[in-house]
Amino acid sequence: MGLLKGTPINWLFFDKDAGLAPVIEQAKQAGLNVAEIASPPAGVAILPGDWPGVAPMARGGGASAGPTGVPWVDTNSWKIRLETARRPGANIWVDAPPKGARISAGSYRTAIADAAAAGGRWVISLDAQLAAGIADAKADALATWKDIATAAAFFAARKDWPAYLPEAVVGIISSFAGDDEFLGQELLNLIGRANQQYAVLLKDKLTATSFRGLRAVIYADAQPPAAGLRKQILDFVSAGGLLITGPKWGTPPGLPAKEEHPRYAARTLGKGRLAIAKADPDDPWVLANDSALLISRRYELLRFWNGGAIGSFLTVAPDRKRAVAHLLFYADRGPDHVSVRIAGRYRKASLWTPDRVAPRAVEMEIQKDAVELHLPAVSQYAAAELEV
């Protein structure tokens, strides 16, 4: 319990039959909130998650390749964002215990940052070796624990960041449930891997502002949209947006366009375009990658070099005067010489990393309608805070 003093860790969750009565009592005396993990407190949703990072091969000796051709990355980011859309105002926590034979200190940083960058929290859970090392007061284990606590404190101190809004190019419209669970949820997962900044749009909760700032929406649900939703989407298209959908959309409006695509028929409507898949989209990676090209990489909000296995989430303050680009590097070893281009007319940048109290110097090159940052050596996470 002494290790928790001075940290932002204020809850202890336990399994019902874990036989931890003495520990629970100590926790209560130390001022911690205590609950069964199956019964989270009001206002908190605990999601089962994946231990984030580059997925190791089944037999070791490297990383498995994903559909992106780069190492497969497990992340909880999209799950948190989906749950946030479903439960506005709730605290979204992820239960994803360490997995694998070798858990590095860096992988704990990844777990914390992967959740926190998306506005959630990772429920701290230690692997057996680390827990034993801490119990035995081993120096390396205590150093890892300190690192965990420091990372948790870093995000806890940035209370305004979770209120920042996603800055997106494409919106994914779906129920993300039932028949649409697999395609919808995997699309959220893989569109991020395709380096697109996306918005989660629940089809029964769309408002007039849901489409703001988007260049495109994807509607790939198994059933055609209801009349009201159809009108909302087509209004977006008529105003200049792009709709990417499948044949289940029904009779498409607008006029055929000259563009040729092996998998899509193009149409125009008002100032916008429609790309209607010739067959039902069933491969979320193909759909994610197709959408990047249909929209055009010209409009990418973030673009990376030398980043390796990357995750990112660009958010803006409600007044749009500040932005935070969360940059996640999922490999255990942080990358060198990373450059990131961030679209927007920013004039000042600070680079925050969990291991430092003050921001780090970052070289910024101002380009037309974008800035490019040349990052110093970083480990698993950095946040670029930008000001207009």
Add this chain to the structure above:
Amino acid sequence: MHKNCSRREWLLRTAAVVPGAWLAGSPLSRAASAPALPVAVAKCKTYDASELVPTLSKMFDQLGGLGRLVNGKTVGIKINLTGDTSYRLGYSLPGDTHYTHPQTIAATVHLLGRAGARRIRVLECPWSTADPLEEVVFRSNWEPRDILGAAQNVEFENTNYLGRGKKYSRLMVPTGGYIYPGFDLNHSYADCDVFVSLAKMKEHATAGITLSMKNCFGLTPATIYGSGAGVDEPSVLPSGGRDMVHSGRRQPSKSAPPEKDPKSSRDGGYRVPRTVVDLVGARPIHLAIVEAVRSMAGGEGPWIQGSSAVSPGVIVAGLNCVNTDAVCMGVMGFDPMADRGTPPFETCDSTLRLAEDAGLGTRDLKRIEVVGTPIVQARFDFAALRRERSANPRRGRG
């Protein structure tokens, strides 16, 4: 202008140089009679259009002018975008290190258009993707409109797969080839009247150097010659690099001409230079441009350890690719007559020697007229940097 032939004569020779070069006879006799055409060399310190366009324009004039070569013709330009677009050497822009610089492409396109080219097609097999080339170059922070708008009727095509063609075009090597008797390539390499290799001046881990000829290694579509190529037929989409060509671990898709001798050496230092010469034989280069306003030393891309960004400030252009590459080697401080065992060919055969043996052009600087800046004045000593790296292998990068 070459002192021993009139302008008209050398233009006619240029047009006929490759077919005429494939004469019967021994490599020695072919080498002795291999064509020698003027090569222009110029210093150019920046990629500013105000310096680049007049520099290139003057070089092309020194070679006899572009008009007679391209007026009314469809021109295909093979650029160099080696490796994945997400790689950079340190923080350097790809065009400043391992890619053909976009401004050089735009300037060349502009001058080709001004010279009357009817249609200009910018071609490349980008790493492991069938994405449109315009979309690929966005990821390098290029603005494709700068190139598309540099002249009329400019197009990009990704040649790493079937692309806009209905079928692959078979281009055979007139002499029969060292490794491959012919290649199945994207239609763009057959559907052009004039073919330009617009390369970057670099060293190369496998082939020693990569100049106008080695740039053509990237003509081969990964759907047929890539690690993910189809076995019987080309794959629909390209994936992976060209390991099969490097290592000979497998054959191209069966629909394409197979290797002549699958029992020949599987060493990349043997196979890559020969394959390059086969490709240049099958798809002759009419205009070779090798730029190194800025480049990198130590290898062909950021993945080569110990490599570093450099600013040679030089451009070389010629109407014969072997002659041009020989002059480039001279500019780089290497001996173009060098062969296996001598820098930069420590572990490989010389592409230039093999090309010369095939009768494609001479590599003998004594036979090549250099116009513009003399080699010694344009020299940027890659060879000295190579020696330094050899002595201090951990240095580099930046």
